[in-house]
Amino acid sequence: MQLDDLYRRVIMDHYKNPRNRGKFEDGGLTVDLNNPTCGDRISLQLKVEDGIVKDARFTGEGCSISMSSASMMTEAVKGRTFEEAMELAERFSSLMKGEPAEFDDYEDIEALSGVNKFPARIKCATLAWNALKKGINEGS
Numbered sequence: 001m002q003l004d005d006l007y008r009r010v011i012m013d014h015y016k017n018p019r020n021r022g023k024f025e026d027g028g029l030t031v032d033l034n035n036p037t038c039g040d041r042i043s044l045q046l047k048v049e050d051g052i053v054k055d056a057r058f059t060g061e062g063c064s065i066s067m068s069s070a071s072m073m074t075e076a077v078k079g080r081t082f083e084e085a086m087e088l089a090e091r092f093s094s095l096m097k098g099e100p101a102e103f104d105d106y107e108d109i110e111a112l113s114g115v116n117k118f119p120a121r122i123k124c125a126t127l128a129w130n131a132l133k134k135g136i137n138e139g140s
Helices: 003-016 064-077 082-096 107-117 119-139
Strands: 029-035 040-049 052-061
Touching: 003 064, 003 107, 029 119, 040 064, 040 119, 052 064, 052 082, 064 082, 064 107, 064 119, 082 107, 082 119, 107 119
Parallel strands: none
Antiparallel strands: 029 040, 040 052
């Protein structure tokens, strides 16, 4: 199996079986963002205690890239401090620019590395990460 095929499978797995999809019944730090160029939208909720992301959930609609990216991001940020989560978001931004970035602690994210070859899809992949950055800035 080629790496591109593996990456496609990882993306489709997160799209068809999203992790952390849903809302917290008792609220949380909530950020709503949309991508008006393609119609993707996300509502991200973070449960934060003492500057640590204890849990993350999302709802929304969009393409396989945006929804799988949201699934991966919510998995990757759990248990991280705001600083660590922001650093992870910055690494993801680098990945989308075609720069080397490693995600040893959550390798599924690397499946999105090929998105940088399709400039119109970068906004899809970064939507959830931009919501994370906004949430961290608002919650700090």
